Amino acid sequence: MTTRNTRGRQFFANPGPTNIPDSVLKAVQQASVEYNDSAFLEIYDQGFAGLKRVLGTRHNLFMYNASGHGAWEAALQNLLSLGDTVLVVESGVFSDSWAEMAGKLGYKVETVKGDWRRGIQIADLAEHLRADKAHAIRAVCVVHNETSTGVTLPLPHIRAAIDAAGHPALLMADTISSLGCMEFNMDGWGIDVTVGGSQKGLMLPTGMSFTGVSDKAVEAHKRATAPRGYFDWTQMMARRHKSFIGTVPIAMFYGLKESIRLLEDEGLPNVVARHHRLAEAVRRAVQVWSGNGSGPEIFCTDAQRRSDSVTTILMPEGHNAESVRSVAIERYNTMTGGGLARLAGKVFRIGHMGDLNEPMILGSLASVEMSLAVAGVPHQKGGVQAAMEFLKG
Ligand SMILES: Cc1ncc(COP(=O)(O)O)c(C=O)c1O
Incomplete structure (x- = not known):
């Protein structure tokens, strides 16, 4: 018997492959x-x-x-x-x-x-x-x-x-x-x-x-x-x-x-705008989690170069990203991306590309925010709230 939560749809915040419509x-x-x-x-x-x-x-x-x-x-x-x-x-x-x-x-x-x-x-x-x-x-x-x-x-x-x-x-x-x-x-x-x-x-x-x-x-x-x-x-x-x-x-x-x-049908410029908007919601959430600098932070330090399809999140010193990812998948059926090569354990990634809308990204952000709490990672609460404020437009 598995203890993994597999009910409902998996929230697939994976940086590829992505959700297939x-x-x-x-x-x-x-x-x-x-x-x-x-x-x-x-x-x-x-x-x-x-x-x-x-x-x-x-x-x-x-x-x-x-x-x-x-x-x-x-x-x-x-x-x-x-x-x-x-x-x-x-x-x-x-x-x-x-x-x-x-x-x-x-x-x-x-x-x-x-x-x-x-x-x-x-x-x-x-x-x-x-x-x-x-x-x-x-x-x-x-x-x-x-x-x-x-x-x-x-x-x-x-x-x-x-x-x-x-x-x-x-x-x-x-x-x-x-x-x-x-x-x-x-x-x-x-x-x-x-x-x-x-x-x-x-x-x-x-x-x-x-x-x-x-x-x-x-x-x-x-x-x-x-x-x-x-x-x-x-x-x-x-x-x-x-x-x-x-x-x-x-x-x-x-x-x-x-x-x-x-x-x-959506129009390529609208597809680009949607990706930018959803990415910005993710960034707003992570910026809140960062708090005064003791929480996880956006890996990319150049605001002009932050990706609109994936956000890589750097863990605070002494905390392993895999602990957050495993809570997210086991408890909340939410898949995020892990750190690759020399970034393994140091970062995790929220994919926000492809077939995605506001509630889907909010669901993933909520899972991540709960997982940070369960995994005991220092962070400031209210990231999802900030994303909602931004997305409600
Ligand atoms: C930017 C980039 N280049 C190349 C690859 C390799 O592609 P594939 O895994 O489809 O062979 C990936 C895979 O994620 C990628 O993200």
């Missing part, structure tokens, strides 16, 4: 069809075109049966030749992992060091690029929204710094936890490769990832010689689906068509 769940349940059949191709083309609108690109899109890691690998392998140099902008666990992957695949990795609590100084990136007089750096890899730390980096400023340095490197942006949550405009912002995944802002099951690719990047791909198999864009370009070497994930496309409908 009921209509998307219904859509993915349909029977399989042949993926070359005209009836399915119509749905496929709608999903493909819709995703390009969400990305804000008129250029190329390549999709994979893989989680986000697959799209990371696709971006590197299609644009580079073995021994090439990439410059990774340090932001946290996910920038580290992308850098590690690039190293394992045989590329030289340089890093613009950044404080995990606020991200890099843009001037450091500009200086690094200006020092690369021979233009050895082929690509700059940036995680738009660092899901481990809750820090969002200003991609337009990063683009401007690359341009100001007169450097030809391609700009690759990981939007896995920002797409469908925050403003993003691939073509307008001059992004060469956008890495995205199905399981966060797009409100779909995990398992499909993709890369939006500029025409400039496709030209670079034609010159690049790294070995590639499943992720080969050249092979994809020759296919009817322009993506997916092998079987196309039919159910995912039934879901994608519905999730694009939901996003566009």
Whole structure:
């Protein structure tokens, strides 16, 4: 017999995968069809075109049966030749992992060091690029929204710094936890490769990832010689689906068509505004819990860079975040995100991305506030009240 409270709906304040709307769940349940059949191709083309609108690109899109890691690998392998140099902008666990992957695949990795609590100084990136007089750096890899730390980096400023340095490197942006949550405009912002995944802002099951690719990047791909198999864009370009070497994930496309409908019915600017509003409610709650500085606090120290899709919360000294998380799930059926890698135990994360409304976020905040009390973590009461005051508008 379990003592875990499993009644009612689980409040899923997870920073990905996220809540899947009921209509998307219904859509993915349909029977399989042949993926070359005209009836399915119509749905496929709608999903493909819709995703390009969400990305804000008129250029190329390549999709994979893989989680986000697959799209990371696709971006590197299609644009580079073995021994090439990439410059990774340090932001946290996910920038580290992308850098590690690039190293394992045989590329030289340089890093613009950044404080995990606020991200890099843009001037450091500009200086690094200006020092690369021979233009050895082929690509700059940036995680738009660092899901481990809750820090969002200003991609337009990063683009401007690359341009100001007169450097030809391609700009690759990981939007896995920002797409469908925050403003993003691939073509307008001059992004060469956008890495995205199905399981966060797009409100779909995990398992499909993709890369939006500029025409400039496709030209670079034609010159690049790294070995590639499943992720080969050249092979994809020759296919009817322009993506997916092998079987196309039919159910995912039934879901994608519905999730694009939901996003566009709400209107992308409204989706962005909703995320900002719910994120702000979370921040107001945490700021109250912080009290005079002895309680948990928002990990990101730069107010301009606080993420609208996930808030990472730093525990006070001597308190383990896992004790709060386990009370929240065991007693109140509320799932939060844990601290990753070197942040394990030190932080927990409240995800506020995807299919979410006011009472859902208030429910999660109430569970967390009760869990802080049960776990004996010092905090000032009234965080949920502050969130309600803000949300009632
Ligand atoms: C910003 C970011 N990049 C990359 C990844 C890795 O994606 P996946 O777990 O889908 O392979 C994640 C996963 O959470 C992420 O948040």
